[in-house]
Amino acid sequence: MSAVTDTVATAAPANPISQSVRDSLVVAKRNLIRMTRIPEMVIFGLIQPIMFVVLFSYVFGGSMQIGGSTSPEAYRNFLMAGIFAQTVTFATAGAGAGIADDMHKGLIDRFRSLPMARGAVLTGRTLADLVQTALTVFVLAIVALLVGWRVGSNGDTNAGKVLAAFGLLLLTGYAFTWIGALIGLSVRTPEAATSGGLIWLFPVTFISNAFVDTTHMTPWLRHIAEWNPFSATVQACRTLFGNPGVSPSDAWPMAHPVWASLIYSVVIIAIFRTLAVRKYRSATA
């Protein structure tokens, strides 16, 4: 039969890992192209954290006591690590909505009918979100500098430490997008993914050291805040940026924030990637 002899040779790939990397990059490219075609999504993603910086630093700044000072400058320098961390976690909602939309439109079915690596659709998506997150963080850093944020305002820092802080932020954001991926695969509509992807982020980012000093919290709430994975990243960034308000706590994640942040992120990726890929394999629109 001519159709059979005509078949383009698609030999079974020799190495599943290189196939997985290649497929993930193909999907990541697709998602990045999409972002350039829907620039309003990227722009809204930028406006929100910028608005937070301006609102928090001007509304709350001056009424918050940070490291014994109530000056707006101190709060601004304290705040930025929190805003950065919140911004990277909000990428979760985008990942969830994007994947739910792909399910809804039948693209996930298309991908699942192709002989590609199983996790590549999700990995490609999360990688593309990582690029967007990096862009957002970059713009946000410029805005922060404009409103008076300074690294080393309250302690030692250097270029290496600042870069390490941004690295931790991106890793945290990447880990959180896997939670978003699982949400996106679990809900029925893109709308549900958007709201479902955001709601839980409010307690996670607010019951933390991001916007207020945890030492003023009720003890039980303070415990939650100090063991919150999100707080570890904030504390790590504050320490590495040399900004004020590093919480003087004995809780292990607060005492070793860089390690805690790394470990939390790796654990989140391991758990949620496994769950999301499993969900993807049986996904139905």
Next chain:
Amino acid sequence: MPGAIYAEGLVKTFGDVRALDGVDLDVPEGTVLGLLGPNGAGKTTAVRCLTTLLRPDSGTATVAGIDVLKNPDAVRRSVGLSGQFAAVDEYLTGRENLQMVGQLYQMKAKAAKQRAAELLEQFNLTEAADRPTKTYSGGMRRRLDLAAALVVRPPVMFMDEPTTGLDPRNRQQLWEVIKQLVSGGTTLLLTTQYLEEADHLAHEICVVDHGRVIARGTSDQLKARTGGERVEVVVHQREDIPTATDVLRGFGKGETTVEEHTRKLTVPVTGGAKLLAEVIRELDTHGIEIDDIGLRRPTLDDVFLSLTGHMAEQKSEDNGAAGNTKARKRTKESAK
């Protein structure tokens, strides 16, 4: 030797619903099987099971000789899927979509690029190739979708309702493409609610309802099961209906059905066009004025109706057969 698509005893349940309730299929290489049935009959579930998107609860299936359950990845390399649920990305251009699909079929980037250009040419999409598919018309999008399924020239194709929602011209175009494809030796399983489409494209038809194959055969065989020709008469005046019924009784091989409000009478006959002439003369003799008369051969609509007892749900606005189908339904109802 089993065919290019072979399934035995496929069962798939969703909660209490048995979406597939023991489906057997056997599609010889190079032929087209039409899976015909109303919404919710289980057509899509069958396709999803055969293309590895869903795991059946029980049963076995092979596609291109490969076990669907044991070796799903090899099946994915050998099939193309197109239709209502396998979409293209609306923000990517046609070219980007095809290149992406090619690469995910594990073609090298350069080969995928070349193949995309070929397909765009073949499907008459070259001009629109570098526009996001969002801007495409319904027909163009379907063509692109079909092209995406053909990237690796798969020996076996699945099309799930490929022409649903297309206007008649676009449907005709797509039919031509599908015919070309099959003449090249591709084995095709096609689901459709359009009886006309199955009649037109499929070598064999399986009528599916409630997750079961309730009839199979060629279009002619299925029509033969439903019986022969009928004469349909629409009389001009309602008062003539009783007389006309008496006239038709003389020619009929069965009961005459009457549809009062459209003044239509239908009676099964044998004898073809010659008989039709006699009917006309006889009606004329009785002074009955007629608006319309015709000899109707059974359509797949009739087959479908008689087999399932309910209608294939159709979008009437873009389907030429729909008017006819609705009339059938009324006939059936008035016959009760």
